[in-house]
Amino acid sequence: MNKSFIIEQIKRSQSFLCVGLDPDVQKIPQHLLEEPDPIFEFNSAIIDATYQHCVAYKINFAFYEVYGSEGIQSLEKTIRYIKINYPEKFIIADAKRGDIGNTSEKYAKSVFEKLECDAITLSPYMGKDSILPFLKYKDKWAIVLALTSNEGSKDFQFLLCENNQPLYLKVIEKSKEWGTDQNMMYVIGATHQPDIFKQIRQIIPHHFILIPGIGAQGGSLEEVCNAALNDDIGIIVNVSRDILYADTSEKFATSANIQAQYYQQKMKKILMDRKLI
Amino acid sequence: MNKSFIIEQIKRSQSFLCVGLDPDVQKIPQHLLEEPDPIFEFNSAIIDATYQHCVAYKINFAFYEVYGSEGIQSLEKTIRYIKINYPEKFIIADAKRGDIGNTSEKYAKSVFEKLECDAITLSPYMGKDSILPFLKYKDKWAIVLALTSNEGSKDFQFLLCENNQPLYLKVIEKSKEWGTDQNMMYVIGATHQPDIFKQIRQIIPHHFILIPGIGAQGGSLEEVCNAALNDDIGIIVNVSRDILYADTSEKFATSANIQAQYYQQKMKKILMDRKLI
Numbered sequence: 286m287n288k289s290f291i292i293e294q295i296k297r298s299q300s301f302l303c304v305g306l307d308p309d310v311q312k313i314p315q316h317l318l319e320e321p322d323p324i325f326e327f328n329s330a331i332i333d334a335t336y337q338h339c340v341a342y343k344i345n346f347a348f349y350e351v352y353g354s355e356g357i358q359s360l361e362k363t364i365r366y367i368k369i370n371y372p373e374k375f376i377i378a379d380a381k382r383g384d385i386g387n388t389s390e391k392y393a394k395s396v397f398e399k400l401e402c403d404a405i406t407l408s409p410y411m412g413k414d415s416i417l418p419f420l421k422y423k424d425k426w427a428i429v430l431a432l433t434s435n436e437g438s439k440d441f442q443f444l445l446c447e448n449n450q451p452l453y454l455k456v457i458e459k460s461k462e463w464g465t466d467q468n469m470m471y472v473i474g475a476t477h478q479p480d481i482f483k484q485i486r487q488i489i490p491h492h493f494i495l496i497p498g499i500g501a502q503g504g505s506l507e508e509v510c511n512a513a514l515n516d517d518i519g520i521i522v523n524v525s526r527d528i529l530y531a532d533t534s535e536k537f538a539t540s541a542n543i544q545a546q547y548y549q550q551k552m553k554k555i556l557m558d559r560k561l562i
Numbered sequence: 563m564n565k566s567f568i569i570e571q572i573k574r575s576q577s578f579l580c581v582g583l584d585p586d587v588q589k590i591p592q593h594l595l596e597e598p599d600p601i602f603e604f605n606s607a608i609i610d611a612t613y614q615h616c617v618a619y620k621i622n623f624a625f626y627e628v629y630g631s632e633g634i635q636s637l638e639k640t641i642r643y644i645k646i647n648y649p650e651k652f653i654i655a656d657a658k659r660g661d662i663g664n665t666s667e668k669y670a671k672s673v674f675e676k677l678e679c680d681a682i683t684l685s686p687y688m689g690k691d692s693i694l695p696f697l698k699y700k701d702k703w704a705i706v707l708a709l710t711s712n713e714g715s716k717d718f719q720f721l722l723c724e725n726n727q728p729l730y731l732k733v734i735e736k737s738k739e740w741g742t743d744q745n746m747m748y749v750i751g752a753t754h755q756p757d758i759f760k761q762i763r764q765i766i767p768h769h770f771i772l773i774p775g776i777g778a779q780g781g782s783l784e785e786v787c788n789a790a791l792n793d794d795i796g797i798i799v800n801v802s803r804d805i806l807y808a809d810t811s812e813k814f815a816t817s818a819n820i821q822a823q824y825y826q827q828k829m830k831k832i833l834m835d836r837k838l839i
Binding site: 307309345347348350351352353354355356357358360361381382383384385386388389391392394395399400408409410411412413414415416430433434435436437438439440441442444445446447452455456459460 | 584586622624625627628629630631632633634635637638658659660661662663665666668669671672676677685686687688689690691692693707710711712713714715716717718719721722723724729732733736
Protein backbone atom coordinates (compact mmCIF):
# COMPACT_ATOMS: atom_id res chain seq x y z
CA MET A 286 0.00 0.00 0.00
CA ASN A 287 1.69 3.24 -1.04
CA LYS A 288 1.79 6.57 0.74
CA SER A 289 -0.63 8.46 -1.48
CA PHE A 290 -3.21 5.68 -1.11
CA ILE A 291 -2.93 5.88 2.69
CA ILE A 292 -3.40 9.67 2.62
CA GLU A 293 -6.36 9.28 0.27
CA GLN A 294 -7.98 6.79 2.65
CA ILE A 295 -7.47 9.10 5.62
CA LYS A 296 -9.13 11.94 3.75
CA ARG A 297 -11.98 9.75 2.56
CA SER A 298 -12.76 8.37 6.03
CA GLN A 299 -11.89 11.66 7.75
CA SER A 300 -9.94 9.62 10.26
CA PHE A 301 -6.36 8.65 10.99
CA LEU A 302 -7.44 6.08 13.57
CA CYS A 303 -5.78 2.69 13.80
CA VAL A 304 -7.65 0.08 15.83
CA GLY A 305 -5.29 -2.18 17.76
CA LEU A 306 -6.39 -5.80 17.78
CA ASP A 307 -5.07 -7.10 21.13
CA PRO A 308 -7.66 -9.78 21.89
CA ASP A 309 -7.39 -11.19 25.39
CA VAL A 310 -9.66 -14.13 26.26
CA GLN A 311 -9.75 -12.94 29.86
CA LYS A 312 -11.25 -9.63 28.73
CA ILE A 313 -13.44 -10.44 25.73
CA PRO A 314 -17.16 -10.99 26.30
CA GLN A 315 -17.47 -14.37 27.92
CA HIS A 316 -20.28 -15.65 25.67
CA LEU A 317 -17.72 -15.73 22.83
CA LEU A 318 -15.76 -18.44 24.61
CA GLU A 319 -18.40 -20.94 23.43
CA GLU A 320 -17.37 -20.32 19.81
CA PRO A 321 -14.76 -22.60 18.19
CA ASP A 322 -12.40 -19.62 17.64
CA PRO A 323 -13.31 -16.91 20.19
CA ILE A 324 -10.39 -14.67 19.18
CA PHE A 325 -11.48 -14.60 15.55
CA GLU A 326 -15.15 -14.11 16.49
CA PHE A 327 -14.21 -11.17 18.67
CA ASN A 328 -11.89 -9.64 16.06
CA SER A 329 -14.29 -9.96 13.15
CA ALA A 330 -17.09 -8.35 15.19
CA ILE A 331 -14.76 -5.51 16.24
CA ILE A 332 -13.61 -5.03 12.64
CA ASP A 333 -17.19 -4.90 11.31
CA ALA A 334 -18.05 -2.41 14.05
CA THR A 335 -15.10 -0.07 13.49
CA TYR A 336 -14.10 -0.17 9.81
CA GLN A 337 -16.13 2.95 8.96
CA HIS A 338 -14.19 4.98 11.49
CA CYS A 339 -10.60 3.87 10.99
CA VAL A 340 -7.94 3.53 8.29
CA ALA A 341 -5.77 0.84 9.81
CA TYR A 342 -5.70 -2.24 12.01
CA LYS A 343 -2.70 -3.10 14.15
CA ILE A 344 -2.31 -6.76 15.04
CA ASN A 345 -0.43 -7.21 18.30
CA PHE A 346 1.30 -10.54 17.70
CA ALA A 347 1.87 -11.40 21.39
CA PHE A 348 -1.88 -11.77 21.92
CA TYR A 349 -1.99 -14.54 19.29
CA GLU A 350 1.36 -16.22 19.95
CA VAL A 351 0.25 -16.86 23.52
CA TYR A 352 -2.10 -19.55 22.12
CA GLY A 353 0.64 -21.21 20.05
CA SER A 354 -0.04 -22.40 16.50
CA GLU A 355 -3.80 -22.13 17.11
CA GLY A 356 -3.35 -18.47 17.97
CA ILE A 357 -1.45 -17.95 14.73
CA GLN A 358 -4.37 -19.52 12.89
CA SER A 359 -6.68 -16.92 14.49
CA LEU A 360 -4.21 -14.24 13.40
CA GLU A 361 -4.14 -15.56 9.83
CA LYS A 362 -7.94 -15.70 9.71
CA THR A 363 -8.19 -12.15 11.08
CA ILE A 364 -5.87 -10.76 8.41
CA ARG A 365 -7.71 -12.64 5.67
CA TYR A 366 -11.00 -11.29 6.98
CA ILE A 367 -9.75 -7.71 6.72
CA LYS A 368 -8.22 -8.23 3.28
CA ILE A 369 -11.36 -9.78 1.83
CA ASN A 370 -13.91 -7.43 3.38
CA TYR A 371 -12.00 -4.18 3.77
CA PRO A 372 -9.06 -4.36 1.36
CA GLU A 373 -8.44 -0.61 1.66
CA LYS A 374 -7.38 -0.94 5.31
CA PHE A 375 -3.69 -0.65 6.19
CA ILE A 376 -2.63 -3.74 8.17
CA ILE A 377 0.21 -3.33 10.65
CA ALA A 378 1.98 -6.35 12.14
CA ASP A 379 2.86 -5.07 15.60
CA ALA A 380 5.58 -7.61 16.18
CA LYS A 381 8.64 -5.54 17.24
CA ARG A 382 10.99 -7.79 15.29
CA GLY A 383 14.62 -7.21 14.32
CA ASP A 384 17.53 -9.67 13.97
CA ILE A 385 20.69 -10.30 11.94
CA GLY A 386 20.21 -9.98 8.18
CA ASN A 387 19.52 -13.59 7.22
CA THR A 388 16.98 -13.86 10.05
CA SER A 389 15.28 -10.52 9.38
CA GLU A 390 14.83 -11.75 5.80
CA LYS A 391 12.74 -14.61 7.15
CA TYR A 392 10.69 -12.28 9.37
CA ALA A 393 10.06 -10.02 6.37
CA LYS A 394 8.98 -12.98 4.28
CA SER A 395 6.72 -14.20 7.08
CA VAL A 396 4.94 -10.89 7.63
CA PHE A 397 4.86 -9.48 4.09
CA GLU A 398 4.53 -12.61 1.93
CA LYS A 399 2.97 -15.29 4.12
CA LEU A 400 0.68 -13.06 6.21
CA GLU A 401 0.36 -10.28 3.62
CA CYS A 402 0.53 -7.44 6.12
CA ASP A 403 1.36 -3.96 4.83
CA ALA A 404 3.73 -2.93 7.60
CA ILE A 405 5.66 -4.21 10.60
CA THR A 406 7.00 -2.57 13.76
CA LEU A 407 10.75 -3.08 14.24
CA SER A 408 13.22 -2.56 17.06
CA PRO A 409 16.25 -0.56 15.86
CA TYR A 410 18.75 -1.94 18.40
CA MET A 411 20.50 -4.30 15.94
CA GLY A 412 21.00 -1.61 13.29
CA LYS A 413 20.92 -1.36 9.52
CA ASP A 414 21.10 -4.99 8.40
CA SER A 415 18.25 -5.85 10.78
CA ILE A 416 15.98 -3.32 9.03
CA LEU A 417 17.06 -3.47 5.36
CA PRO A 418 15.36 -6.79 4.47
CA PHE A 419 11.99 -5.18 5.24
CA LEU A 420 12.71 -2.24 2.92
CA LYS A 421 13.20 -4.42 -0.14
CA TYR A 422 9.47 -4.93 -0.57
CA LYS A 423 7.60 -2.46 -2.76
CA ASP A 424 4.66 -0.75 -1.06
CA LYS A 425 5.44 -2.36 2.29
CA TRP A 426 6.50 -0.44 5.38
CA ALA A 427 9.09 -0.72 8.13
CA ILE A 428 7.83 1.10 11.22
CA VAL A 429 10.87 1.68 13.42
CA LEU A 430 10.58 2.19 17.18
CA ALA A 431 12.00 5.60 18.06
CA LEU A 432 10.32 6.78 21.27
CA THR A 433 7.89 4.29 22.75
CA SER A 434 4.90 5.07 24.96
CA ASN A 435 5.86 2.99 28.00
CA GLU A 436 7.61 3.94 31.24
CA GLY A 437 10.66 1.90 30.17
CA SER A 438 11.22 4.26 27.23
CA LYS A 439 13.08 6.43 29.75
CA ASP A 440 15.70 3.77 30.43
CA PHE A 441 17.65 3.99 27.17
CA GLN A 442 15.78 6.05 24.57
CA PHE A 443 16.50 9.34 26.37
CA LEU A 444 20.18 8.56 26.97
CA LEU A 445 22.25 11.46 25.74
CA CYS A 446 24.68 10.36 23.05
CA GLU A 447 27.24 12.17 20.92
CA ASN A 448 26.38 15.86 20.27
CA ASN A 449 24.09 15.75 23.29
CA GLN A 450 21.40 14.09 21.25
CA PRO A 451 19.10 11.55 22.90
CA LEU A 452 19.22 8.02 21.52
CA TYR A 453 15.72 8.21 19.99
CA LEU A 454 16.84 11.12 17.79
CA LYS A 455 20.04 9.31 16.80
CA VAL A 456 17.89 6.34 15.78
CA ILE A 457 15.70 8.53 13.59
CA GLU A 458 18.59 10.49 12.08
CA LYS A 459 20.57 7.43 11.15
CA SER A 460 17.81 5.06 10.11
CA LYS A 461 16.01 7.55 7.88
CA GLU A 462 18.98 7.22 5.51
CA TRP A 463 18.20 3.53 5.02
CA GLY A 464 14.85 4.08 3.36
CA THR A 465 12.49 6.89 2.40
CA ASP A 466 9.23 8.39 3.59
CA GLN A 467 7.62 5.97 1.11
CA ASN A 468 8.69 2.84 3.00
CA MET A 469 9.53 3.88 6.56
CA MET A 470 7.47 5.21 9.45
CA TYR A 471 8.38 5.77 13.09
CA VAL A 472 6.72 4.92 16.38
CA ILE A 473 6.52 7.90 18.74
CA GLY A 474 4.39 7.46 21.86
CA ALA A 475 1.76 10.04 22.84
CA THR A 476 2.75 9.86 26.50
CA HIS A 477 5.71 12.26 26.23
CA GLN A 478 5.85 16.07 26.02
CA PRO A 479 4.16 17.21 22.79
CA ASP A 480 7.21 19.40 22.09
CA ILE A 481 9.07 16.22 21.31
CA PHE A 482 6.95 15.78 18.19
CA LYS A 483 7.95 19.26 17.02
CA GLN A 484 11.61 18.39 17.52
CA ILE A 485 11.14 15.13 15.60
CA ARG A 486 9.26 16.86 12.79
CA GLN A 487 12.38 18.94 12.14
CA ILE A 488 14.27 15.74 11.30
CA ILE A 489 11.48 13.88 9.52
CA PRO A 490 9.01 16.45 8.20
CA HIS A 491 7.49 14.07 5.65
CA HIS A 492 7.48 10.63 7.30
CA PHE A 493 4.35 9.09 8.70
CA ILE A 494 4.41 8.61 12.48
CA LEU A 495 2.53 5.80 14.19
CA ILE A 496 1.37 7.07 17.57
CA PRO A 497 0.39 4.68 20.37
CA GLY A 498 -0.39 5.75 23.93
CA ILE A 499 -3.72 7.53 23.45
CA GLY A 500 -6.59 6.31 25.63
CA ALA A 501 -5.74 3.68 28.24
CA GLN A 502 -2.10 4.87 28.34
CA GLY A 503 -3.09 8.51 28.96
CA GLY A 504 -1.82 10.61 26.01
CA SER A 505 -3.87 13.59 24.75
CA LEU A 506 -5.06 13.42 21.13
CA GLU A 507 -5.37 17.17 20.54
CA GLU A 508 -1.95 18.06 21.92
CA VAL A 509 -0.23 15.33 19.98
CA CYS A 510 -1.96 16.23 16.72
CA ASN A 511 -1.13 19.86 17.17
CA ALA A 512 2.56 19.00 17.29
CA ALA A 513 2.76 16.04 14.94
CA LEU A 514 0.47 16.68 11.96
CA ASN A 515 2.13 17.71 8.71
CA ASP A 516 0.73 18.93 5.38
CA ASP A 517 0.11 15.36 4.28
CA ILE A 518 -1.49 14.56 7.66
CA GLY A 519 1.46 12.26 8.39
CA ILE A 520 0.16 10.50 11.49
CA ILE A 521 -1.73 7.36 12.32
CA VAL A 522 -3.00 7.20 15.90
CA ASN A 523 -3.57 3.82 17.50
CA VAL A 524 -6.18 3.04 20.10
CA SER A 525 -6.56 -0.51 21.40
CA ARG A 526 -8.04 -1.15 24.85
CA ASP A 527 -10.27 1.94 24.86
CA ILE A 528 -12.17 0.58 21.86
CA LEU A 529 -11.87 -3.21 22.30
CA TYR A 530 -12.97 -3.28 25.91
CA ALA A 531 -15.35 -0.31 26.00
CA ASP A 532 -17.98 -2.83 27.04
CA THR A 533 -17.67 -6.53 27.81
CA SER A 534 -21.34 -7.42 27.56
CA GLU A 535 -23.01 -8.95 24.48
CA LYS A 536 -23.29 -5.40 23.13
CA PHE A 537 -19.49 -5.03 22.93
CA ALA A 538 -19.52 -4.40 19.17
CA THR A 539 -22.02 -1.55 19.45
CA SER A 540 -19.91 0.03 22.17
CA ALA A 541 -16.74 -0.39 20.10
CA ASN A 542 -18.53 1.27 17.20
CA ILE A 543 -19.52 4.24 19.36
CA GLN A 544 -16.04 4.54 20.83
CA ALA A 545 -14.33 4.36 17.42
CA GLN A 546 -16.76 6.97 16.12
CA TYR A 547 -15.94 9.19 19.09
CA TYR A 548 -12.27 9.17 18.07
CA GLN A 549 -13.12 9.57 14.39
CA GLN A 550 -15.23 12.64 15.12
CA LYS A 551 -12.44 14.21 17.14
CA MET A 552 -10.02 13.48 14.29
CA LYS A 553 -12.40 14.89 11.71
CA LYS A 554 -12.64 18.14 13.66
CA ILE A 555 -8.85 18.34 13.98
CA LEU A 556 -8.41 17.72 10.24
CA MET A 557 -11.03 20.34 9.37
CA ASP A 558 -9.60 22.91 11.80
CA ARG A 559 -6.22 22.43 10.18
CA LYS A 560 -7.83 22.59 6.70
CA LEU A 561 -6.38 19.18 5.86
CA ILE A 562 -9.75 17.97 4.57
CA MET B 563 16.24 -24.75 34.61
CA ASN B 564 18.46 -23.18 37.26
CA LYS B 565 22.02 -21.99 37.00
CA SER B 566 23.69 -24.80 38.92
CA PHE B 567 21.93 -27.38 36.75
CA ILE B 568 23.21 -25.68 33.60
CA ILE B 569 26.77 -25.63 34.96
CA GLU B 570 26.47 -29.30 35.95
CA GLN B 571 25.31 -30.20 32.43
CA ILE B 572 28.22 -28.31 30.87
CA LYS B 573 30.67 -30.18 33.07
CA ARG B 574 29.01 -33.50 32.42
CA SER B 575 29.03 -33.12 28.63
CA GLN B 576 32.35 -31.23 28.63
CA SER B 577 30.75 -28.78 26.26
CA PHE B 578 29.17 -25.33 26.35
CA LEU B 579 27.90 -25.69 22.80
CA CYS B 580 24.43 -24.53 21.81
CA VAL B 581 23.15 -25.81 18.48
CA GLY B 582 21.07 -23.21 16.67
CA LEU B 583 18.05 -24.68 14.93
CA ASP B 584 17.54 -22.38 11.93
CA PRO B 585 15.97 -24.82 9.45
CA ASP B 586 15.67 -23.43 5.95
CA VAL B 587 13.84 -25.57 3.38
CA GLN B 588 16.06 -24.16 0.65
CA LYS B 589 19.13 -25.52 2.45
CA ILE B 590 18.02 -28.76 4.09
CA PRO B 591 18.66 -32.03 2.24
CA GLN B 592 16.13 -32.15 -0.55
CA HIS B 593 14.98 -35.73 0.08
CA LEU B 594 13.39 -34.46 3.31
CA LEU B 595 10.94 -32.36 1.32
CA GLU B 596 8.98 -35.55 0.61
CA GLU B 597 8.15 -35.87 4.32
CA PRO B 598 4.90 -34.38 5.68
CA ASP B 599 6.86 -32.04 8.00
CA PRO B 600 10.35 -31.56 6.51
CA ILE B 601 11.35 -28.99 9.13
CA PHE B 602 10.58 -31.33 11.99
CA GLU B 603 12.25 -34.28 10.24
CA PHE B 604 15.37 -32.21 9.74
CA ASN B 605 15.39 -30.87 13.31
CA SER B 606 14.81 -34.22 14.99
CA ALA B 607 17.62 -35.80 12.97
CA ILE B 608 19.96 -32.91 13.84
CA ILE B 609 19.00 -33.15 17.51
CA ASP B 610 19.62 -36.92 17.63
CA ALA B 611 22.97 -36.35 15.92
CA THR B 612 24.19 -33.56 18.20
CA TYR B 613 22.71 -34.02 21.69
CA GLN B 614 25.81 -35.81 22.99
CA HIS B 615 27.96 -32.82 22.15
CA CYS B 616 25.87 -29.85 23.25
CA VAL B 617 24.06 -28.47 26.28
CA ALA B 618 21.50 -26.25 24.59
CA TYR B 619 19.33 -25.76 21.53
CA LYS B 620 18.45 -22.31 20.26
CA ILE B 621 15.26 -22.10 18.22
CA ASN B 622 15.38 -19.18 15.78
CA PHE B 623 11.69 -18.26 15.57
CA ALA B 624 11.88 -16.46 12.20
CA PHE B 625 12.67 -19.74 10.45
CA TYR B 626 9.36 -21.20 11.67
CA GLU B 627 7.16 -18.11 11.49
CA VAL B 628 7.95 -17.87 7.79
CA TYR B 629 5.66 -20.88 7.28
CA GLY B 630 2.79 -19.39 9.29
CA SER B 631 0.80 -21.49 11.74
CA GLU B 632 2.19 -24.68 10.14
CA GLY B 633 5.68 -23.47 10.91
CA ILE B 634 4.69 -22.88 14.53
CA GLN B 635 3.42 -26.46 14.65
CA SER B 636 6.89 -27.63 13.53
CA LEU B 637 8.38 -25.44 16.24
CA GLU B 638 6.07 -26.87 18.89
CA LYS B 639 6.88 -30.43 17.78
CA THR B 640 10.60 -29.68 17.85
CA ILE B 641 10.47 -28.39 21.41
CA ARG B 642 8.36 -31.35 22.52
CA TYR B 643 10.86 -33.69 20.89
CA ILE B 644 13.73 -32.18 22.86
CA LYS B 645 11.81 -32.14 26.14
CA ILE B 646 10.74 -35.77 25.84
CA ASN B 647 14.01 -37.22 24.60
CA TYR B 648 16.63 -34.90 26.07
CA PRO B 649 14.98 -33.12 29.02
CA GLU B 650 18.35 -31.95 30.37
CA LYS B 651 18.91 -29.66 27.37
CA PHE B 652 18.51 -25.90 27.84
CA ILE B 653 16.00 -24.59 25.27
CA ILE B 654 16.41 -21.00 24.11
CA ALA B 655 13.64 -19.20 22.22
CA ASP B 656 15.66 -16.92 19.95
CA ALA B 657 12.81 -14.52 19.32
CA LYS B 658 14.26 -11.06 20.11
CA ARG B 659 11.00 -9.92 21.70
CA GLY B 660 10.29 -6.87 23.87
CA ASP B 661 7.20 -4.65 24.12
CA ILE B 662 5.19 -2.63 26.64
CA GLY B 663 4.44 -4.44 29.90
CA ASN B 664 1.02 -5.91 29.15
CA THR B 665 2.30 -7.20 25.80
CA SER B 666 5.58 -8.58 27.12
CA GLU B 667 3.49 -10.51 29.65
CA LYS B 668 1.81 -12.29 26.75
CA TYR B 669 5.14 -13.03 25.06
CA ALA B 670 6.45 -14.44 28.35
CA LYS B 671 3.37 -16.62 28.73
CA SER B 672 3.70 -17.78 25.13
CA VAL B 673 7.35 -18.77 25.35
CA PHE B 674 7.58 -20.01 28.95
CA GLU B 675 4.13 -21.53 29.54
CA LYS B 676 2.73 -22.49 26.16
CA LEU B 677 6.01 -23.50 24.46
CA GLU B 678 7.85 -24.42 27.68
CA CYS B 679 11.18 -22.94 26.62
CA ASP B 680 13.76 -22.21 29.32
CA ALA B 681 14.95 -18.86 28.00
CA ILE B 682 14.21 -16.14 25.50
CA THR B 683 16.34 -13.49 23.76
CA LEU B 684 15.06 -9.93 24.30
CA SER B 685 15.76 -6.54 22.80
CA PRO B 686 16.44 -3.95 25.52
CA TYR B 687 15.31 -0.88 23.55
CA MET B 688 11.96 -0.51 25.34
CA GLY B 689 13.49 -0.70 28.83
CA LYS B 690 12.59 -2.16 32.18
CA ASP B 691 8.87 -2.89 31.85
CA SER B 692 9.53 -4.72 28.58
CA ILE B 693 11.89 -7.15 30.36
CA LEU B 694 10.37 -7.56 33.85
CA PRO B 695 7.49 -9.88 32.86
CA PHE B 696 10.05 -12.47 31.76
CA LEU B 697 11.84 -12.31 35.11
CA LYS B 698 8.79 -13.29 37.12
CA TYR B 699 9.14 -16.94 36.14
CA LYS B 700 11.19 -19.17 38.43
CA ASP B 701 14.04 -21.00 36.69
CA LYS B 702 13.39 -19.21 33.38
CA TRP B 703 15.84 -16.83 31.74
CA ALA B 704 15.76 -13.45 30.03
CA ILE B 705 18.71 -13.21 27.63
CA VAL B 706 19.15 -9.53 26.85
CA LEU B 707 20.84 -8.31 23.67
CA ALA B 708 23.85 -6.23 24.61
CA LEU B 709 26.35 -6.39 21.75
CA THR B 710 25.16 -8.39 18.78
CA SER B 711 27.31 -10.20 16.22
CA ASN B 712 26.09 -8.44 13.07
CA GLU B 713 27.50 -5.49 11.14
CA GLY B 714 24.52 -3.36 12.22
CA SER B 715 25.64 -3.65 15.85
CA LYS B 716 27.92 -0.71 15.05
CA ASP B 717 25.02 1.61 14.25
CA PHE B 718 23.73 2.20 17.77
CA GLN B 719 25.30 -0.24 20.24
CA PHE B 720 28.68 1.52 20.14
CA LEU B 721 27.21 5.04 20.45
CA LEU B 722 28.95 6.85 23.26
CA CYS B 723 26.49 7.91 25.95
CA GLU B 724 26.84 9.67 29.28
CA ASN B 725 30.25 9.12 30.98
CA ASN B 726 31.66 8.16 27.59
CA GLN B 727 30.20 4.69 27.93
CA PRO B 728 28.97 2.88 24.82
CA LEU B 729 25.28 2.02 24.73
CA TYR B 730 25.89 -1.73 25.05
CA LEU B 731 27.60 -1.17 28.42
CA LYS B 732 24.80 1.15 29.58
CA VAL B 733 22.34 -1.58 28.69
CA ILE B 734 24.23 -4.13 30.76
CA GLU B 735 24.82 -1.80 33.71
CA LYS B 736 21.22 -0.74 33.98
CA SER B 737 19.44 -3.96 33.13
CA LYS B 738 21.50 -6.14 35.49
CA GLU B 739 19.71 -4.36 38.34
CA TRP B 740 16.36 -5.72 37.14
CA GLY B 741 17.23 -9.35 37.77
CA THR B 742 20.09 -11.53 38.95
CA ASP B 743 22.67 -13.86 37.48
CA GLN B 744 20.11 -16.59 38.22
CA ASN B 745 17.54 -15.30 35.71
CA MET B 746 19.38 -13.04 33.26
CA MET B 747 22.01 -13.66 30.62
CA TYR B 748 23.41 -11.38 27.92
CA VAL B 749 24.08 -11.79 24.21
CA ILE B 750 27.58 -10.69 23.22
CA GLY B 751 28.68 -11.51 19.68
CA ALA B 752 32.00 -13.23 18.99
CA THR B 753 32.71 -10.97 16.02
CA HIS B 754 34.07 -8.04 18.08
CA GLN B 755 37.46 -7.51 19.73
CA PRO B 756 37.96 -10.13 22.47
CA ASP B 757 38.97 -7.31 24.84
CA ILE B 758 35.33 -6.30 24.89
CA PHE B 759 34.53 -9.49 26.80
CA LYS B 760 37.10 -8.55 29.44
CA GLN B 761 35.50 -5.12 29.81
CA ILE B 762 32.05 -6.71 30.11
CA ARG B 763 33.26 -9.26 32.64
CA GLN B 764 34.16 -6.38 34.95
CA ILE B 765 30.48 -5.38 35.05
CA ILE B 766 28.94 -8.84 35.06
CA PRO B 767 31.54 -11.26 36.44
CA HIS B 768 28.97 -13.94 37.28
CA HIS B 769 26.32 -13.77 34.54
CA PHE B 770 26.14 -16.31 31.77
CA ILE B 771 26.84 -14.89 28.31
CA LEU B 772 25.27 -16.35 25.18
CA ILE B 773 27.76 -15.97 22.35
CA PRO B 774 26.69 -16.12 18.70
CA GLY B 775 28.95 -15.35 15.76
CA ILE B 776 31.28 -18.35 15.84
CA GLY B 777 31.57 -20.33 12.59
CA ALA B 778 29.74 -18.87 9.57
CA GLN B 779 29.93 -15.37 11.05
CA GLY B 780 33.70 -15.58 11.59
CA GLY B 781 34.40 -15.28 15.34
CA SER B 782 37.27 -17.23 16.94
CA LEU B 783 36.32 -19.70 19.67
CA GLU B 784 39.66 -19.71 21.49
CA GLU B 785 40.03 -15.94 21.68
CA VAL B 786 36.48 -15.45 22.87
CA CYS B 787 36.75 -18.16 25.53
CA ASN B 788 40.00 -16.75 26.77
CA ALA B 789 38.31 -13.42 27.47
CA ALA B 790 34.83 -14.51 28.47
CA LEU B 791 35.07 -17.66 30.62
CA ASN B 792 34.62 -17.23 34.36
CA ASP B 793 35.06 -19.61 37.29
CA ASP B 794 31.59 -21.06 36.70
CA ILE B 795 32.32 -21.36 32.97
CA GLY B 796 29.68 -18.67 32.37
CA ILE B 797 29.36 -18.93 28.60
CA ILE B 798 27.21 -20.75 26.10
CA VAL B 799 28.50 -20.59 22.54
CA ASN B 800 26.04 -20.95 19.70
CA VAL B 801 26.79 -22.47 16.31
CA SER B 802 24.04 -22.79 13.72
CA ARG B 803 24.87 -22.93 10.02
CA ASP B 804 28.28 -24.56 10.49
CA ILE B 805 26.61 -27.61 12.03
CA LEU B 806 23.20 -27.67 10.30
CA TYR B 807 24.52 -27.35 6.77
CA ALA B 808 27.87 -29.09 7.10
CA ASP B 809 26.56 -31.44 4.44
CA THR B 810 23.31 -31.35 2.46
CA SER B 811 23.37 -34.94 1.22
CA GLU B 812 21.46 -37.81 2.83
CA LYS B 813 24.37 -38.11 5.25
CA PHE B 814 23.67 -34.67 6.73
CA ALA B 815 23.10 -36.02 10.24
CA THR B 816 26.42 -37.84 10.33
CA SER B 817 28.18 -34.69 9.19
CA ALA B 818 26.35 -32.60 11.79
CA ASN B 819 27.43 -35.11 14.41
CA ILE B 820 31.07 -34.84 13.34
CA GLN B 821 30.90 -31.06 13.23
CA ALA B 822 29.27 -30.79 16.68
CA GLN B 823 31.86 -33.17 18.05
CA TYR B 824 34.60 -31.00 16.54
CA TYR B 825 33.34 -28.03 18.56
CA GLN B 826 32.80 -30.13 21.66
CA GLN B 827 36.38 -31.40 21.54
CA LYS B 828 37.71 -27.88 21.23
CA MET B 829 35.56 -26.82 24.17
CA LYS B 830 36.65 -29.80 26.25
CA LYS B 831 40.29 -28.85 25.69
CA ILE B 832 39.61 -25.23 26.64
CA LEU B 833 37.78 -26.31 29.81
CA MET B 834 40.59 -28.70 30.76
CA ASP B 835 43.32 -26.14 30.04
CA ARG B 836 41.50 -23.71 32.32
CA LYS B 837 41.00 -26.47 34.92
CA LEU B 838 37.25 -25.92 34.83
CA ILE B 839 36.60 -29.65 34.46
